[in-house]
Amino acid sequence: MKLQNITTSKNGSSRRLYDDACGTAHALDLIGERWALLIIRELMLGPKRFGDLRADLPRISANVLTQRLDGLEAQGILMRRRLPPPGSTQVYELTEWGYEAEPIIQTLGRWATRSPAHDPTLPLSATSLMMSFRTMRDPAQLGGIDAAIGFRVGKEEFRMRIADGRVTVARGDPEGADLILSGPAVAIAAAVYGGVPIEMLEADGALGVEGDRALLARFVTLFPLPEKAAPPA
Amino acid sequence: MKLQNITTSKNGSSRRLYDDACGTAHALDLIGERWALLIIRELMLGPKRFGDLRADLPRISANVLTQRLDGLEAQGILMRRRLPPPGSTQVYELTEWGYEAEPIIQTLGRWATRSPAHDPTLPLSATSLMMSFRTMRDPAQLGGIDAAIGFRVGKEEFRMRIADGRVTVARGDPEGADLILSGPAVAIAAAVYGGVPIEMLEADGALGVEGDRALLARFVTLFPLPEKAAPPA
DNA sequence: CGGCATCCGGGAAGATACTG
DNA sequence: CAGTATCTTCCCGGATGCCG
Numbered sequence: 001m002k003l004q005n006i007t008t009s010k011n012g013s014s015r016r017l018y019d020d021a022c023g024t025a026h027a028l029d030l031i032g033e034r035w036a037l038l039i040i041r042e043l044m045l046g047p048k049r050f051g052d053l054r055a056d057l058p059r060i061s062a063n064v065l066t067q068r069l070d071g072l073e074a075q076g077i078l079m080r081r082r083l084p085p086p087g088s089t090q091v092y093e094l095t096e097w098g099y100e101a102e103p104i105i106q107t108l109g110r111w112a113t114r115s116p117a118h119d120p121t122l123p124l125s126a127t128s129l130m131m132s133f134r135t136m137r138d139p140a141q142l143g144g145i146d147a148a149i150g151f152r153v154g155k156e157e158f159r160m161r162i163a164d165g166r167v168t169v170a171r172g173d174p175e176g177a178d179l180i181l182s183g184p185a186v187a188i189a190a191a192v193y194g195g196v197p198i199e200m201l202e203a204d205g206a207l208g209v210e211g212d213r214a215l216l217a218r219f220v221t222l223f224p225l226p227e228k229a230a231p232p233a
Numbered sequence: 234m235k236l237q238n239i240t241t242s243k244n245g246s247s248r249r250l251y252d253d254a255c256g257t258a259h260a261l262d263l264i265g266e267r268w269a270l271l272i273i274r275e276l277m278l279g280p281k282r283f284g285d286l287r288a289d290l291p292r293i294s295a296n297v298l299t300q301r302l303d304g305l306e307a308q309g310i311l312m313r314r315r316l317p318p319p320g321s322t323q324v325y326e327l328t329e330w331g332y333e334a335e336p337i338i339q340t341l342g343r344w345a346t347r348s349p350a351h352d353p354t355l356p357l358s359a360t361s362l363m364m365s366f367r368t369m370r371d372p373a374q375l376g377g378i379d380a381a382i383g384f385r386v387g388k389e390e391f392r393m394r395i396a397d398g399r400v401t402v403a404r405g406d407p408e409g410a411d412l413i414l415s416g417p418a419v420a421i422a423a424a425v426y427g428g429v430p431i432e433m434l435e436a437d438g439a440l441g442v443e444g445d446r447a448l449l450a451r452f453v454t455l456f457p458l459p460e461k462a463a464p465p466a
Numbered sequence: 467c468g469g470c471a472t473c474c475g476g477g478a479a480g481a482t483a484c485t486g
Numbered sequence: 487c488a489g490t491a492t493c494t495t496c497c498c499g500g501a502t503g504c505c506g
Contacts, residue, residue, distance in 0.1 A: 016267075016479080016496085019292060021422060022275055022361035022370070023342030026351045032267070034249075034498070041257055050468055059252060061499050066470060076349060076465035089468075097347055097462030105342045109256030116309060118259045118460055128255035135256070189254060229330030232309035249477090249498080267479070283488050294480050299489060323488080 030075055031101070035060050036068050040098060041105050042127050043078060044160070046171050047093035056125040077101070106135040115152055116231040120193050126153035130169045132189075133160065136223040137167045144147040145222075150174020152182040152208075162222075179215045182208035192220050248304075254290040263308055264334070268293050269301050273331060274338050275360050276311060278391070279404050280326035310334070339368040349464040353426050357418040359386035363402045365422075366393065369456040370400045378455075380448055383407020385415040385441075395455075412448045415441035425453050 018025040030035050035057065042048060042056050053065060069092055072078045077098040082090050094101075109132065112118060130151070142165045151158040152174055159172035174180045181188055187206040190196040198216060201207035209216060235450040248266075251258040259426055264270050268290065275281060275289050287300060302325055305311045310331040315323050327334075342365065345351060363384070375398045384391040385407055392405035407413045418440035431449065434440035440447060 018271065019355055020271070020361070021353050021355035021357040021419070022271075022274070022365065023344075023346040023351065024338045024361070024364075025271060026348060027341035027345035028270060030345060030348060030350070032265070032270075034265070037261060037265075038251065038253070038255075038258060050470090054468095059499090061501090062468095062470075063472090063500090064498065067498095074465060076462060095462070100347070100462075103340050104337075104344055105257045107336045108260035111256075111334055111337055112260035112263060113256040114333070115259060115263060117263075118256065120254050122252055122254035124254040128253070128257070131257075132255065136340055186254070190455070229309060229328070229333075232307060262484090287488095292480085295489065296481095297479060300478090370503085 027104075030077065031072075033068065033071070035064060037101075037105065039051065039065070039068055039072065040094065040101050041079065041131060042125065043092060043094045044102060044105065044131055045127050045169065046101070047081065047091040049089055049091050050191050053092070056127060058123075061204065066200075070166060072098075081084075102131075102134075104133060108216075109135045114226050114229045116228055119185070120189060120225070124189055126151075126156045126158070126185050129153065129156050129185040129189055130160070133223055134167055134169060136193075136225065138222055138224050139165055141222050141224075142167065145218070147179070147212075148177040149215070149219065150177035150180040151188070152180065152187050153188070177211065179207070179211040179213075181216075182210075193225055260337075263310065264305075264337075266304070268297060269305060270334075270338065270341075272298070272301055272305065273310065273327065273334050274364060275358065276325060276327045277332070277335060277338065277364055278360050278402065280314065280324040280353065282322055282324050283365055286325070287319075289360060291356075305331075335364075335367075338364060342368045343459065347459050347462045349461055353422060353458070354419070358423055359384075359389045359391070359418050362363065362386065362418040363391050363393075366425075366456055367400055367402060367424075371455055371457050372398055374402065374455050374457075378451070380412065380445075381410040382448070382452065383410035383413040384421070385413065386418050386421070410444065412444040412446075412452065413442070415443075425456050426458055 020026070031040065031059065038057055039053060042053055048056070048067065054060065054062065057065070067141045069078070073080060076095055078092050078094050080090055081093050082088055142162060146163045147163070149160045149182070151160070157172065157174050158169055159174055159177060160167060160169045182205050183201070187201050191198055191201055191207065198209065198220070202209060250262050253259070263272065271290055275286055283298065287293065287295065290298070302311070306313060309328055311325050311327050311436060312321055314326050315321055375395060379396045382393045382395070383406070384393070390405065390407050391402055392407055392410060393400060393402045416434070416439050420434050424431055424434055424440065431440065431442065433444070435442060
């Protein structure tokens with residue numbers, strides 16, 4: 001290790017800061033570097049290991065991930081935690097303040113889906129699909145629904161609860177839910193956001209459905225995308 | 234101009250994109266580059282010229298500002314507009330969709346002021362001070378207030394209206410407001426966010442006050458900063 | 467395999483000087 | 487005043503390798 005690296009890593013403030021009292025500028029100092037906010041997004045539904053993050057952010061390189069995790073930890077946004085042995089692997093978990101960044105993710109997401117350039121058919125991580133449901137829920141449509149919906153997306157399992165006009169999502173066993181959807185995140189996104197008919201996705205083997213199909217028909221209407229903004233002239 | 238520049242500017246997608254369907258990731262593709270969101274912030278209260286932006290973002294370099302303005306225009310977030318002659322100078326103005334980014338600025342700002350590292354004594358542009366009032370207003374304290382407050386910050390003038398529990402701010406003539414504050418943005422920020430006594434700022438010649446001093450005493454309590462998050466252990 | 471450190475190439479950001 | 491040209495610095499991304 002070179003001396004330069006010692007000074008620059010010890011004094012993390014050698015990073016380019018905006019030097020601006022505005023809270024927005026400070027937010028960018030904290031989480032404005034490339035990948036930082038997407039790492040936070042991936043941790044939003046609970047702790048993950050280094051390798052999980054690499055898998056869910058396929059285009060990040062290991063050294064950048066290391067740098068970001070260091071920086072976010074130093075700023076108190078996430079913590080390293082060592083799981084009890086055996087298998088005492090390390091996980092990264094948001095702090096309480098880190099979890100409070102969820103509105104940032106939602107506000108950005110809601111605004112950007114109005115972009116004419118937004119392409120909802122791109123790949124998608126399981127976490128961002130689940131987060132998108134919390135972001136895009138239509139309160140007017142949720143009234144009167146009380147249901148549990150399970151998801152199996154790759155190796156990850158989630159349980160959503162819709163009740164009292166609210167949507168909560170957490171990692172958890174889908175078993176026993178009123179409706180269970182299985183398949184890659186893009187397939188579920190195609191059904192909910194792309195308007196692709198369920199039957200077509202099932203026929204392709206892309207989507208598995210168990211349980212209340214009437215609920216499913218309603219489910220795919222609960223998360224409307226906002227209208228596109230006018231494209232640039 | 235070189236051929237390379239033509240291809241890279243025509244095909245703006247040579248930029249590093251996240252390639253992720255998640256709206257949050259797309260937002261970062263749109264406004265995640267350095268300085269982009271601060272440029273949007275500076276335009277939030279109306280159009281500005283190139284030189285205004287340089288003055289209000291003192292540490293941005295001219296070529297980066299040019300690149301960002303080009304990119305934001307290509308994405309439909311802002312427009313170039315030529316003012317009617319004489320003095321037919323060019324200004325940059327947010328599109329309707331661009332103005333809708335205000336919640337992003339507010340959400341980031343609110344979250345980041347909880348950072349242990351946030352330093353509210355740093356320099357501040359007039360626009361970000363005005364935006365901060367919209368962000369930080371305490372609805373519980375605004376009830377029953379109906380007032381017009383004017384600001385003279387450097388060469389810029391603003392008029393704030395507090396009524397019906399809402400705060401609106403626009404560029405405009407402070408004359409005739411119930412209260413008029415004059416001085417650099419840092420001085421006004423010191424009074425509102427730093428708890429520095431008005432008398433001290435006036436004695437220093439940093440702050441000028443005209444009009445209703447009782448309203449001023451109340452005004453400085455209307456924008457409480459959120460509690461700090463626990464500092465990293 | 468998870469968690470890094472290191473080296474390298476390309477490109478974005480910063481600073482300064484220059485032009486219409 | 488509104489940008490452009492150029493140069494330097496530094497960040498990002500990819501590959502490789504070390505170590506528990």
